[in-house]
Each structure stands twice: as C-alpha cells, then as structure tokens.
C-alpha cells in the first residue's frame with residue numbers, strides 16, 4: 210500500500226493517490242504545492258485512489274480548485290464528505306483585525322492606566338479603612354492567623370537575605386569613605402557618615418527594594434492566581450470578605466514587619482561598617498559605639514523606622530492592588546507581577562524624596 | 575499500514591508517594607479501534623493517559639506507541655511521534671493568554687510550513703466541526719462556558735490531524751445534543767481517517783454510540799479489555815455495578 214501522497218498528470222486528468230494527510234504531506238509540502246499550482250487549469254480530478262484524505266489536504270485541494278467543485282471529480286463518498294465540509298465554509302474569512310495603537314494613543318492609554326491604578330489604590334485604601342472600622346466593632350473577625358503568617362513570611366523569612374545585603378553594603382560604604390577620609394585626616398567622621406547614611410537613608414530603601422522584589426511579587430502572584438483559579442470568588446460565595454481575609458492581613462503584616470526589618474538591616478549594616486573601619490582605620494568598636502549617639506541624633510532612627518512603616522504599607526497596597534486586577538490569563542499575571550514590583554519600588558523612592566524634603570531640618574546635628 | 579499496535583503497555587507500574595495507582599498494567603490497542611476506558615473516580619484513568627502521552631514516567635514497564643518506545647533517545651523521532659497524538663485534557667487546558675483562534679492555530683503555526691490563509695481556513699473548519707461560530711474565535715478562554723472550553727480543546731486536539739486521539743471525559747459538561755454531535759463527529763473522523771481513539775468516559779450514550787472496544791480499569795490494572803458486548807458480561811463488581819440495569823441499552 211502506498212503511503213506518501215502522489216500526484217500524476219495524465220493526459221486530460223489529474224490522478225491523486227496515496228495518503229493525503231498533514232503528517233504525510235509535510236516532508237514534501239513545497240513540491241506538492243508547486244505541482245498542484247501547475248494543475249489549476251485541469252477540470253478532471255481522480256481522487257479514487259486516495260487512501261486517506263484529511264481536512265488539511267482537503268483545504269489545500271479546495272484552494273487549488275479556486276473554491277469550486279471541478280466538473281469531472283471522481284472521489285469516494287467518504288472523501289467527498291471531507292471536501293464538502295471545507296466547501297461549506299464561508300468563502301471570505303475575515304482576518305482578525307488587531308487594533309494598532311498610534312503614538313499619541315499609546316501615551317494617552319498609559320496615562321489613563323496610571324490614573325486608573327492610582328484611583329484603584331485609593332479605593333483599596335478606602336476599603337481598608339472601612340474594613341478596619343468593621344473589625345474594631347467585630348474583634349472576633351480579626352484574621353490573626355493570616356496576619357501572623359504574613360509577618361512570618363515577609364519578616365522572619367527575610368532576615369537572612371536582608372542581613373547579608375546589609376552587611377555587604379555597610380562594608381562597602383565604610384571602606385570607600387575610609388579611603389577618602391584618610392586622605393583628609395578626618396578619620397573620625399566615619400561614624401557620622403555611616404550613621405546618618407545607613408540609619409536614615411540606606412537601611413529603609415535597601416530593605417524596601419528587597420521586600421518589594423521578594424514579598425511584593427509574591428503577594429501579587431498569590432492574589433492573581435487566586436483570581437485565575439476563581440478561589441477569590443469561592444471566598445465571596447462563602448460570605449467571607451476577600452479584603453478582610455486576603456488583602457488586609459498582607460498589608461498590615463508587611464506594615465508591621467518592615468520597620469523591624471529596617472532596624473535589623475541597619476544594625477547589621479552598621480556592624481559591617483564598624484568591621485571595615487576597624488580593619489581600615491583602626492577605629493575600635495568601643496569608640497564607634499560611644500560616639501554614635503552623639504554623631505547621629507535619635508531623630509534619625511525615628512525617621513528611618515517611620516520610613517519603614519510607610520514603605521511597607523506602600524509596597525503591600527501596590528502589590529495587592531495589582532494582584533486584584535489580574536485578568537484570568539497567564540500573560541496578565543506576569544505583566545501584573547512585573548508592574549507591581551516596578552511601581553512599588555518607584556513609589557517607595559518617591560516617598561523617600563518626600564520624606565527628605567519634609568525632614569530636612571530634623572536630626573542633622 | 576503499521577503492523578505494530580498503536581498503543582502497547584507492558585507491565586506498567588506507577589505509584590504516588592508509596593500508594594500504587596497502577597500495578598503490572600498491560601493494554602494493547604490496535605489501529606482503528608475506539609476504546610472506551612472505564613473506571614471509578616480516582617482509579618487512575620487520567621494517570622494512564624498521561625503515561626501514554628509520556629508526561630508521566632512509569633516506575634516500571636514499557637510503553638510503545640506505533641511501535642516506538644517512549645524512551646527512545648532519538649529527539650526527532652520523539653517529536654514526530656508527539657505530532658501523531660492529540661489529547662483532550664479533562665480540564666481543557668487551553669492557553670489562557672491566547673484567543674480561541676490562536677489556541678487552535680498554535681500547533682499548526684508551530685509546523686512552520688503552512689501559510690496564513692491555509693491555517694485560517696483550517697481553524698475555521700475545526701471550529702465548525704465542533705459546532706462553534708467563527709465569531710467565537712475572538713474570545714479568550716476565560717470568556718468561554720465550560721462546554722465551550724471542552725469543544726475548543728477538542729478542536730485544538732484535532733488541529734494536527736492526529737492518528738491517535740486521547741480524550742479525557744470529552745462529553746462531560748456538554749448537553750445531550752452536543753454529545754450526540756460529538757459522537758457523530760468522532761465517528762465520521764474515524765471512518766475517514768482510520769483514527770485510533772482512547773476515551774475516558776462515564777457517559778453510557780457516548781460509550782454506546784462510539785466505542786468499539788471497552789477497557790475496564792480497576793484494582794490498579796486493566797481487568798477486562800475487548801469488544802463492548804464481551805466486556806459487559808465480565809463478572810466483576812465494578813462492571814456489574816457500572817452497567818447494571820443499562821446493560822441492555824448498550825447491546
């Protein structure tokens with residue numbers, strides 16, 4: 210039995226034989242198509258020797274015939290059926306138009322999206338206030354378990370990585386500043402430089418970037434998958450508020466965990482800085498610790514920790530907002546997770562600038 | 575044209591976390607058979623299909639499709655083998671980021687041999703075959719009803735004109751009319767192309783209308799395999815329970 214599709218041009222007619230299926234046609238597709246194109250003018254087609262005819266081949270033949278039945282067609286009833294299915298399709302199949310955006314439209318769309326996101330976050334914030342008010346009146350509904358789980362996940366489990374990064378940054382800054390200070394003979398100012406920069410600025414921002422990448426993306430992905438798999442809808446049908454059970458514990462959990470992480474990271478970074486100062490400038494730990502309170506007023510610590518609170522809140526609210534707006538497909542999930550992390554980090558830097566402006570007279574000796 | 579059986583499982587064993595799902599399971603499906611795979615819920619029917627597809631490596635035993643071992647190291651042969659299979663997953667498993675049209679066109683585009691017009695016609699043909707409108711092509715999977723998901727998934731499984739079609743509960747979630755259409759569609763495809771079909775189903779009408787053979791999965795193996803009427807007389811609690819009073823209807 211012949212398997213591969215074959216085409217023979219006899220005087221006055223075209224004879225097809227073999228197995229006209231997609232799998233069998235593929236190895237010699239170009240040759241077959243060329244042969245078929247050469248036969249378009251023929252009107253007598255003999256398909257009776259074909260063993261199999263699938264719809265891909267039927268479409269090919271139908272196109273060759275210029276979308277009409279050839280007058281002299283010989284084919285088995287079975288194969289005629291296949292061809293008939295193709296023939297019954299509408300002739301002109303409209304191509305799926307993809308909307309093309311022009312540049313101004315694109316800018317406008319982006320702007321509208323940004324405004325939409327801002328409004329969404331404000332709405333989420335409002336919902337949060339309402340939920341908090343509800344929980345004050347119904348303390349038995351407070352989701353303690355979820356809250357503590359979030360503190361553990363976003364806080365305790367991040368201790369190692371934040372410590373490592375903090376330590377390395379502390380060593381780097383201390384080492385680089387020591388080189389400069391040494392040449393001015395101003396070794397002792399290393400305490401001021403390290404203290405102010407780490408406690409007030411670097412600690413909170415560093416932790417915020419790490420947490421946005423670590424916990425922010427996790428929150429968006431988790432809420433997003435819950436939307437994709439309709440778990441969020443299941444919660445609603447059980448009469449459980451999704452904001453109270455899913456969103457609120459995440460936001461408050463991170464708001465509580467962040468300042469603690471900031472404190473921890475700043476401490477480890479200071480330790481790294483002290484170590485480098487000891488090795489580079491022979492500055493003892495005791496001197497460093499004694500002089501730290503004098504060089505860095507405690508207001509800086511307060512500013513650093515309040516930054517932690519605000520950043521934690523911002524990261525969580527951005528992450529939850531994007532998670533709640535994931536559309537039920539994988540593409541949207543990945544896009545939302547990316548946007549959540551990028552937006553969270555950008556917003557954190559923005560808030561950091563606002564902090565810098567409004568606290569410019571505080572805590573600098 | 576191929577003397578070796580389409581599916582040949584020999585002494586296949588699979589267990590999840592120490593719990594055996596299949597034990598010394600053997601099955602042999604010849605070309606052109608439409609096999610209804612029966613078994614209680616959780617008896618390992620989906621697992622069996624996943625093994626046949628090569629998605630799940632059995633702990634023991636061998637699986638051959640069209641005479642080719644699934645562990646054959648030749649990458650090209652493996653890929654060509656996969657192209658001869660079509661699978662309808664129990665949950666549909668459509669690509670959620672692609673529209674219905676693109677879902678069906680995807681395997682065709684992957685061949686990199688067909689032009690856009692050809693693909694478009696084929697996709698619309700498949701849509702019509704499973705009873706969907708051309709306008710449904712624009713919808714995203716999340717916008718479909720449960721039954722529509724099934725039909726799109728079937729259309730996608732049919733896209734590459736497979737020689738072996740594996741169907742996991744194809745008619746669950748379809749109305750009786752659509753189930754009947756499905757039975758007719760697969761039946762006519764089988765006659766035209768000599769397809770081999772293995773389908774998991776609990777629907778007696780689908781089984782009666784379509785299956786030529788029945789395989790019964792119970793006690794972690796195939797306890798009975800053969801033409802429909804023979805299997806129904808097997809004396810096993812599952813078989814008597816399953817067919818029960820409906821035994822007549824199938825005959």
Ligand SMILES: Nc1ncnc2c1ncn2[C@@H]1O[C@H](COP(=O)(O)OP(=O)(O)OP(=O)(O)O)[C@@H](O)[C@H]1O
Pocket residue numbers: 590591595613614615616617618619620621622664
């Ligand atoms: N990935 C997995 N890990 C662990 N256990 C599994 C896994 N997949 C399946 N199982 C177990 O194997 C058994 C068989 O599952 P399977 O999905 O094959 O059942 P089924 O026969 O298709 O049932 P149904 O008719 O309900 O679809 C079940 O007990 C299930 O819990």
Ligand SMILES: [Mg+2]
Pocket residue numbers: 619620621664742
């Ligand atoms: Mg199953």
